[in-house]
Structure formats: structure tokens, C-alpha cells
Amino acid sequence: MTRAPFDVRTFGARGDGATLDTDAINGAIAFAHAAGGGEVLLPAGRWLSFSIRLLSGVTLRLDEDCVLEAADPARHDGAYDPAEPNPFDLYQDFGHSHWRNSLIWADDVEDVAVVGPGLIDGVGMTREGPGSRWTRQAGEFPVSMAGLSEEEMAILVPDLEAMAGQGNKAIALKNARRVRLDGFTIWRGGHFAVLATGCDDLSIRNLLIDTNRDGLDIDCCRDVTIADCRVNTPNDDAIVLKSSLALGEARATERIEITRCHVSGFDLGTMLDGTEGRTQQLAPDQDRVTGRIKLGTESNGGFRHVTISDCTFTRSRGLALETVDGGVIEDVTIRDIVMREVTTAPLFLRLGDRGRGPDGTTRGAIRRVSVRGLTAWDILPDYAATIAGLEGDPIQDVELTDIRLVYAGGGEADWADRRPDDMAHAYPEPSMFGPTPAHGLWARHVDGLTLTNVRIETLAPDPRPAILLQSTRRVALGGLDAMEEA
Template identity: 65%
Template sequence: MNGRILDVRSYGARGDGRTIDSDAVNRAIAAAAAAGGGTVLFPAGRYLCFSIRLASGITLLIDRDAVMEAADPAHHDGRYDLPEPGAAQLYQDFGHSHWRNSLIWGEDLDGIAIAGPGRIDGTGLTRDGPGARWRRQTGERPLSMAGMSEAEIRALEPAAERMNGLGNKAIALKNCRGVALRDFTIWKGGHFAILATGVDGLAIDNLRIDTDRDGIDLDCVRNAHVSNCRVNTPNDDAIVLKSSFALGAARATENVVVEHCTVTGFDLGTMLDGRFGRTQDLAPDRDRVTGRIKLGTESNGDFRNIVIRDCRFERSRGLALETVDGGTIEDVEISGITMAEVTTAPLFLRLGARRRGPEGTGTGALRRIRIRDVAATGIDPRFAATIAGLPGHDIEDVTLRDVRLVYGGGGTAQDAARSPPLLADAYPEPSMFGVTPAFGLWVRHARGVRLKDVRLETETPDARPAIVTEDAEVAGE
């Protein structure tokens, strides 16, 4: 924390929950930046704000009993900063392509922090936004959404012009260096509670996030560490690493550690209040509730040197590693994972060929994956752990060690006889293949898969075999 402390009330903020305080907060940030940096303090109160613009060398300190509340343009006098003009948005959706239309944003900054123990309340943000402008539109949406009407899709993906003046992220950072986010709570963070794109040197610790879409999105980041966070996201992913084309080129996400985190898909708000509700069954994509830690789906760049350890999944989709847009996922170490009430497959490794990218984008690779010390119970019996590449594009060198997966059972002989389609260019989700022909582990188009002390169990009888392979080399011990 910087030594100089500037109280936002000294710059005109009221903190009464009625006055728009963003101009006062931005004056305090500008004054601190002009003085060479400092800490901008939010003492106890409720600060109703539109866009807050960070500056280098600034720490925002949200004190105990302080709340930064996202104002709602439909009810309050003002609007959020407009989305940046000229953003590509060709190969990723609106939310990934813009940063300034947020409650708190920063671009090309050094040495910034947001710290608690207070709260960010994103009630005035929207979770919606239009999709990518990619002309092929192949694999844009999960297959589970195929039965939705155009009106239902439009409700989730409004036209871009409708987004002007709205905020759709709680915190958005682009091309920043030396960032720390710690000790605060986010409630309803919009499309992304946190979107960090092109950030180098990022530490996220001890956050509580209970939100209506994505939790923490790390896109094209380097040297990042996420620890001790609890993220509840019934409608989308909790902690997700991506390598999109949002910065106008394919960039890698590399040297990332995610540890000691819990991800969940309980009813919205019930993680924060401790009720842990289970009334919501489906996410907006019409699959079961989400949560989870994931690599992909946006995967134009590579993923290298990723560590995920000592994390818990509760009422959540399982761990997913997905590259479908030409990038390579390699050198991933996963360990110490526990899962309870898994709403799709517990493990999903997918190499696909959506190839959403510039002309010439090819098929990527998925290799050198180490998964050990994983225990999952209450798994949706339809979906086995899946390792699925493509003909001529095998997933390579995967080790599962000390893994115990317990499924509900109930699969039929007809399920066992299924041969799921390739679906090379489809959006990657475990449900894309339908009921798997194995109850425990299904491996297709893979080489060098090694199983060591892997136990696959069912709570009730299942007519499917534990393991099914197709064009795959699997060795067990």
C-alpha cells in the first residue's frame, strides 16, 4: 500500500448511497497520480458510481463497511464510459473486446491495487452483450442452446448500440503491469466480475465473488497467481484462463498458478449469505449450473506452464481444458482437486477445430498434462471423464494418477453402444457428445495416456464399461 492516503470524502464524495460519487473519486485518483501515487480511501459508506478510472501507482482501499455500488443508468443520472471505438470484436464477444465500459477500469498502467475488506456491489451492471462478429459463426454457442428461439438469443445477446452507456464489468484491466487485487467481495459483477487482459504480474488473493456470469477471467496474462478465492457462478465459469484475439494478435497465457480456491454453482447470492441454495438447475446455456475452473474456450494463443492445485469444486461443472481456436495447451500440472455434486463431466480435455480466428488459423495441440490426487463424487452419470481429440490431431502425453471418480450409475446397453459424432467445429462442452459410451473414462484420438491408481465407481449399476477407447493409446498400472 502506498504511504500517501487520500480520502474520497475530501474530494466531494458523500457515500450516502444516493449521490453519484464517481466524479469525486476520479478527482481523488487524479490528485494522487499527480503527486506520484498513493492510496485512495473509501471509508465506511455506500458510494454510488459510474466509471472509475485507475492510474499508475494507485491503490483503491475499500474499508470495512464501505461499498462501491455500480450505478444503474436506467435509474441514476449518468452513464458509464463508452466502449472503445475500433475494437476488433471479430473473434471474441463484446465483453472480451471492451474494458472502459466498466465500474473500475485501467489501461497501460503500472503498480496498481484494489484492496478490501469492503465490497463492490455491481447491481447496476448488465451481464449481457452481443457475440463475436465472426462471419462463419461456427461453434459460437454450446449445442445445448440449439433449441432456443431467436428472441431468447437476442435477450442474452443484445445489439451493440444498446450497450452504449451501460457497464458490463466490475473490474477491467488491459495491458497493465504489477497488479494486486485482494481481500474484497464482489456481488453481481456483470459479464465479468474481473477481466484482466494482457496483464503481466497479477496477484489475486482472498476474494469472495458471488456473481451472475463469469467470475475471474485471465486473458493473455503472464505471471499470475490466484489464491484463496471463493467464486460462485451458477450461470458461467468461476475461474477461467483464456487466450483470445482481443488484443489484435494471438498471445499466450503463461506462468499461472491457481491454488486454494473454491468454485461453486449455488443459487446466486447464497454463497455470500451462507444458504448455499440449490433451486436453480440450469444455466442460461440450458446445461446444468456452471461454476468450475476452465482453460479456453477462447484459445487463439497458447497456454503454457499452468498449475492448478488444492482447489475444491462444489455443485459445479468439472475441470475443463479446451483448445479449439488454434492455440496449444501444454505443460499443465493439476493436483489436490476435490469435487462434490459434479454437474457434467469431472474432467474434460478437448482438442477441437472451431478455428475462430484470422484466415489460416489451424488446429492447435493439447499435450503434457499431469493430473493427480483428484477425488470427485456425485458426478452426473451421463458424462464420463473425457479426453477427446480429432483424427490426425491427437491429444498427447496425459497422466491421470491417484484419481477416484464416483458416478451415479444407471447407464444402459444402448448408451454403451453409442458412437458420438466428431463435432470438430462445435463449441466445447462435455454435453456436446451426449451420453458417453463409458461411465468412467472415454478416450478418443489420444496418444500416451497413462493411468496410475485410477478408480472408477458407480453408486448404482451401470451397463456401460468403465473405460472406452477409440483410436487411442491408453496404458494402465
């Protein structure tokens, strides 16, 4: 027999948007856990809360017309749970290194869920946090941020003391097993709308996320499905896989499926209200708005067996596969991708040597990447699709099949003469090299490149060559078409 839900009102919650319901919600979760598990219900109402701890066997249901509001320490009497000590916080930023300073968090749990159809409003959280404590600092920030003043950087990367009492994640999960996130909405979710670290058997489906920084961050996780989600993130990445050292070991992110998702970089809030605004032009890193799917930059443990399929990108950067901290990216399959209004390169594969890790961290590798059925149009002309390895460490065995890239055109003639440095230690981003010497595809330090039915177009003339291959061997061309409109 199915047990009736545990209604938070039974435990004293008010849901009036003014009374702090933190203790009542946590009380209901603790009671359900002690009873052997069950569903904790937040019915219609506005439930104001600081940190909520999710326990094993508990499903938190946000019912129709439910709003779970993140309280603000500056306005409400309370604070978020303090960031727990982490002896492994040297090689990734503050946000990746802590979980308890969140609206909803769980650590070492199993069989948990957060389900909709209600909404999480992170109005009381911050999107900022300190950078990593790594002393070398090379490649810590994108090259595009070099012109920011100390005052501007201090806002984006505050001191640790500024985080006291603050929450900077809507949902944070650490070392969780058999987790389901389904059917709810997150509005302005802080640094991460969802951060999952070291989680196995994770299902994320049917989420709507319109947020002020990262959307879904999946770090050191295995057996993950992300399906039928719509994620709008003009200021950072929408769906991003990572493999940091936050758990104290180099753990691969592997067996990941991302399918039928839509990512975008519309003005904040305008995906949810349907207006799809296009006023904001730049992200905080001073490149154009973000909103993409990415692997990296945290990449110590590597990525294996990743499938990205049937996804749409609108007004966002393109796909990025990046390993710069020693990990290996291998066996990645990408198929049936549609992009519109591409704000940097439509495809960016980067093997770098930032080496943000313990002494002895060596270069990683990228191998066996297949992209099939990718169509992108209205692409910013500055950056071609780029496959950039390193001298002596080429990217290996990349297949591009049934690809159509339509660029805006209008690049400058002298861009064709540019031969950028390898920039091995730099933060990986398409803009790192400046405007590319080709307008369609630029590959350098690649061993094994197969192009089949690849079509490159420009909507206005572009004097650069469509394709430039440098230090590239074992190239197979089958059905390559490059043309431009007059």
C-alpha cells in the same frame, strides 16, 4: 515516511447511496497519481458511481463496511464510459473486446491495486452483451443452446445498440503491469467480475465473488497467481483462462498458478449469505449449473505452464481444458482437487477445430497434461471424464494418477452403443457429444495415456463399460479399478 491515504470525502464524495460520487472518486485517484502515487480510501458508506479509472501508482482501498455500488443508467443521471474502439474485435465477443465500459477500469498502467475488505455491488450493471462479429459462426454457441427460441437468444445476446451507456464488468484491466487485487468481495459483477487482458505480474488473492455470470477471466496474461479465492457462478465459469485476439495478436496465457480456491454453482447470492441454495438447476446454456475452472474457449494464443492445485469444486462442472482456435495447451499440472456434486464431466480435455481466427488458423494441440490426486463424487452419470482429440491430431501425453471418480450411476443401456461424431467445429462442452458410451472414462484420438491408481465407482448400477478407449495409442495402465454398488 508513509503518506496518509487520500480520502474521497476530501474531494466531495458523500457515500450516502444516493449522490453520484463518480467525479469525486476519479478526482481523488487523479490527485494521488499526480502526487506520485498513493492510496485512495473509500471509508465506510455506500458510494454510488459510474466508471472509475484506476491510474498508475494508485491503490483503491475499500474499507470495512464500504460498499462501492455500480450506478444504473436507467435510474441515475449518467452513464458508464463508452466502450472504446477496438479494431481487433472480430474474433471474440463484445465483453472480451472492451474494457472502459466497466465500474473500475485501467489501461496501460503499472503498480496498481484494489484491496479490501469492502464490497463491490454491481447492481446497476448488465450481465449480457453481443456475441462476436465472426461471420462463420460455427461453434459460436454450445450445442445445448440449439433449442432456444430467437426471443430467448435475443435476451442472452442483445444487439450492440442495447449496450449504449451500460457497464458490464466490475473490474477490467488491459495491458497492466504489477497488479494486486486482494481481500474484497464482488456481488453480481456483470459479464465479468474481473477481466484482465494482456496483464503481467498479476496477483489475485482472498477474493469472495458471488456473481451472475463469469467470475475471474484471465486473458493473454503472464505470471499470474490466483490464491485463496472463493467464486460462485451458477450461470458461467468461475475461474477461466483465455487467450483471445482482443489485443490483435495471438498471445499465450502462461505461467499461471491457481491454488487453494473454491468454486461453486450455488444459487446466486447464497454463497455470500451462507445458505448455499440449490434451487437453480440449469445455466443459460441449458446444461446444469457451471461454477468451474476452465482453460478456453477463446484459445488463439494458447496456454503454457499452468498449475492448478488444492482446489475444491462444489455443485459445479468439472475441470475443462479446451483449445479450439489454434492455440497450444502444454505443460499443465493439476493436483489435489476435490469435487462434490459434479454437474457434468469431472474432467474434459478437448482439442477442436472451431478455428475462430484469421484465415489460415490451424488446429492447435494439447500435450503434457498431468492430473494427480483428483477425487470427485456424486457425478452426473451422463458424461464420463472425457479426453477427446481429433482424427490426425490426437491429444498427447496425458497422465492420470491417484484418481477416484464416483458416479451416481443409472445410465441407460443403449448409451453404450453410441459412437458420436468428432464434431470438430462445435463449441467445446462435455454435453456436445451427448451421453458418453462409457460411464467412467472415455478417450478418443489420444497418443500417450497413462493411468495409475485410477478407481471408478458408481453408486447405482450402470450398464456401460467403465472405460472406453478409441483411436488411442501408447496406453499404460497401472492399478485400474472399476466397480459399482448393487
